Amino acid sequence: MKSIKFIYILLPILFLSVLTTSCSSDDDDDDPIITNEVEGLSKILDLTNATHTVELFNKEGDFYTGYNAISIRLKDNATDAYIEDASFSWMPMMQMPTMQHSSPRSAIIKASGKNTVFEGYIIYQMTNTDGSGWSLTVNYTIDGVDYTASDAITVRQNDNQNVTSFMGSDDSRYIISLIKPNNPIIGINDLMVGVHKMENMMTFPVVENYSIALDPRMPGMGNHSSPNNTDLNYSMVDDMYHADLSLTMTGYWVLNLKFMNTNDDVLKGENVTDENTQSSLYLELEF
Numbered sequence: 353m354k355s356i357k358f359i360y361i362l363l364p365i366l367f368l369s370v371l372t373t374s375c376s377s378d379d380d381d382d383d384p385i386i387t388n389e390v391e392g393l394s395k396i397l398d399l400t401n402a403t404h405t406v407e408l409f410n411k412e413g414d415f416y417t418g419y420n421a422i423s424i425r426l427k428d429n430a431t432d433a434y435i436e437d438a439s440f441s442w443m444p445m446m447q448m449p450t451m452q453h454s455s456p457r458s459a460i461i462k463a464s465g466k467n468t469v470f471e472g473y474i475i476y477q478m479t480n481t482d483g484s485g486w487s488l489t490v491n492y493t494i495d496g497v498d499y500t501a502s503d504a505i506t507v508r509q510n511d512n513q514n515v516t517s518f519m520g521s522d523d524s525r526y527i528i529s530l531i532k533p534n535n536p537i538i539g540i541n542d543l544m545v546g547v548h549k550m551e552n553m554m555t556f557p558v559v560e561n562y563s564i565a566l567d568p569r570m571p572g573m574g575n576h577s578s579p580n581n582t583d584l585n586y587s588m589v590d591d592m593y594h595a596d597l598s599l600t601m602t603g604y605w606v607l608n609l610k611f612m613n614t615n616d617d618v619l620k621g622e623n624v625t626d627e628n629t630q631s632s633l634y635l636e637l638e639f
């Protein structure tokens with residue numbers, strides 16, 4: 353008992369001394385508590401204007417094609433203090449040879465339980481081979497005053513097809529993106545997919561209440577499937593589509609999809625058969 357008590361007293365002291373040491377030896381001027389709010393995340397880039405710096409973070413420290421979960425902090429350049437109350441909007445823009453277009457993106461909201469971190473997502477549906485072509489504008493309002501910060505960004509090509517942009521049989525353009533699993537396991541995975549409609553070059557609303565048939569296959573192994581998959585259904589909770597994805601072994605999988613509207617009209621994709629080994633609508637996954 354004596355030794356246990358000793359640990360209870362000693363441990364906090366040890367932790368405190370470690371924290372103090374690391375802070376004092378760190379020449380970074382960040383408040384340790386604020387630094388902690390983006391722990392485990394990597395800086396993608398800063399968007400800077402005369403008054404503020406918009407700091408963008410994600411797990412990888414880079415933008416990739418497909419779904420990007422993004423954390424944002426807003427720093428006052430004069431005081432180096434992080435702003436806790438601001439409202440945001442953003443506009444990713446891709447300059448193409450003959451036109452420009454935006455991409456699906458969420459609203460930006462305060463991260464739950466955080467003081468200085470805001471979050472949202474952007475789904476880049478394409479990029480140039482050298483990562484060029486995109487810019488990002490972040491508009492924000494503090495105490496009724498509007499500001500904007502903008503710059504060119506680099507969007508790298510993801511190795512696998514984790515996003516697909518296509519024309520449906522209803523002559524509408526859609527974007528389907530893989531969101532989860534991030535770390536696939538052998539067994540049943542929670543598959544999460546985003547479906548957005550390209551209403552025009554700038555507007556990409558979430559498509560609600562459609563459905564997507566799922567048929568995962570391993571092309572490298574006789575195109576075998578797996579048991580106990582379910583089709584993707586829309587969830588009002590997060591505006592995304594969910595299914596059970598069964599992966600029976602590691603390797604390269606093609607998630608064959610068939611996209612249907614509320615009348616069960618097939619808008620894109622075909623069944624996988626002996627003659628047709630892959631749907632024209634699919635996502636890829638490798639682990």
Ligand SMILES: [Cu+2]
Binds near residue numbers: 447
């Ligand atoms: Cu483009």
